[in-house]
Amino acid sequence: MTARHFSRLRLSAFRNYAAAALDLDGRHLVLTGPNGAGKTNLLEAVSLLSPGRGLRRASFDTVGNQASDQPWAVAATIETPDGPADIGTGAATEGGRRVRINGANARSIEEMSDYLRLLWLTPSMDGLFTGPAGDRRRFLDRLVTTLVPSHSSTASSYESAMRQRNRLLEESADPLWLNALEAEMAAHAAALHFARADAVAHLRAMIEAGAPDPAFPAAAVALTPLFDDRHEPASSPDLEAELKALWAGTRALDRAAGRTVSGPHRVDFDVLYAQKGMPAALGSTGEQKALLVGLILAHARLVAARTGITPFLLLDEIAAHLDPDRRAALFAALDALGTQCLMTGTDPMLFDALGDRAQRVTVRDGRLNA
Numbered sequence: 001m002t003a004r005h006f007s008r009l010r011l012s013a014f015r016n017y018a019a020a021a022l023d024l025d026g027r028h029l030v031l032t033g034p035n036g037a038g039k040t041n042l043l044e045a046v047s048l049l050s051p052g053r054g055l056r057r058a059s060f061d062t063v064g065n066q067a068s069d070q071p072w073a074v075a076a077t078i079e080t081p082d083g084p085a086d087i088g089t090g091a092a093t094e095g096g097r098r099v100r101i102n103g104a105n106a107r108s109i110e111e112m113s114d115y116l117r118l119l120w121l122t123p124s125m126d127g128l129f130t131g132p133a134g135d136r137r138r139f140l141d142r143l144v145t146t147l148v149p150s151h152s153s154t155a156s157s158y159e160s161a162m163r164q165r166n167r168l169l170e171e172s173a174d175p176l177w178l179n180a181l182e183a184e185m186a187a188h189a190a191a192l193h194f195a196r197a198d199a200v201a202h203l204r205a206m207i208e209a210g211a212p213d214p215a216f217p218a219a220a221v222a223l224t225p226l227f228d229d230r231h232e233p234a235s236s237p238d239l240e241a242e243l244k245a246l247w248a249g250t251r252a253l254d255r256a257a258g259r260t261v262s263g264p265h266r267v268d269f270d271v272l273y274a275q276k277g278m279p280a281a282l283g284s285t286g287e288q289k290a291l292l293v294g295l296i297l298a299h300a301r302l303v304a305a306r307t308g309i310t311p312f313l314l315l316d317e318i319a320a321h322l323d324p325d326r327r328a329a330l331f332a333a334l335d336a337l338g339t340q341c342l343m344t345g346t347d348p349m350l351f352d353a354l355g356d357r358a359q360r361v362t363v364r365d366g367r368l369n370a
Contacts, residue, residue: 004116013064013073016041030344030359037364044063055314064091117312119142120315137265139269147202196264311339320347331357
């Protein structure tokens with residue numbers, strides 16, 4: 001039995017679920033069923049019990065059940081060292097979403113993180129190391145958000161301010177407006193950059209301190225430089241001043257390019273296969289998958305160490321491309337974390353090595369059958 005676990009999940013008018021309820025006993029949860037049954041939809045619903053837009057990054061106005069006129073809602077009871085907590089989120093009448101905790105409206109989305117943290121892996125992440133840098137930044141920002149719940153909001157605010165700046169540049173707006181907007185951008189950018197840098201430094205230290213695991217090779221992680229041609233300031237005020245001066249001086253260049261060409265939105269999350277000293281992108285498909293799993297496991301340990309809350313893990317189709325030895329190693333690592341993990345797969349046999357350490361549920365057409 002884990003110290004912190006889901007004891008009940010409830011969905012209403014979410015994706016292909018008209019309504020569903022599931023009682024959990026603290027063991028890992030394995031969801032099996034055919035493609036399109038609703039396994040990933042359930043993981044997505046759980047992922048919305050955290051800041052941000054969930055594992056599919058979908059707009060909140062698109063996740064409702066199309067056959068229902070009821071607003072979508074997701075709720076969970078979490079057993080914590082301080083007793084059970086009821087957490088829920090759902091569609092808000094004014095758009096977006098609302099959060100309720102123990103029957104009362106939450107002051108902020110981030111308040112959910114006082115009770116649980118969430119990490120996930122999905123098949124779409126399998127090409128993370130060979131895909132565009134934007135995918136790796138979003139992956140990193142998800143990791144950072146499990147440490148600093150406000151980080152998701154900071155990243156969104158920075159992106160919003162940058163889009164507004166790009167529009168003003170296109171319209172040749174008053175420089176005074178641009179000055180004010182660039183000051184706002186710089187404040188968000190500094191918070192964004194230092195949160196990323198701090199998380200990467202602690203993750204690197206956690207990986208280096210851990211015993212090598214042949215099943216999940218160690219990753220050497222770093223951020224690429226924020227600037228190509230100048231020293232990176234060490235303090236937030238200095239970085240804000242540097243960015244404001246930079247953006248003021250590149251307005252003509254950015255106007256011609258149709259975008260802001262420099263800033264933390266251009267930084268990459270650099271990952272090496274440490275044992276081979278090789279960029280992760282050059283590894284085999286199996287090596288890249290193992291590196292990704294190892295990164296998530298290391299970050300889960302980091303979150304537990306720094307926040308006192310071991311994150312729940314949502315692992316979509318996690319076993320499909322792991323050989324039997326790596327599957328067994330993964331299940332052993334999950335047990336060692338002392339957390340509850342929700343896993344999906346089409347073939348129940350892939351989870352045989354879990355034995356009675358998992359609760360098993362079959363999903364079919366938006367229905368859950370224990």
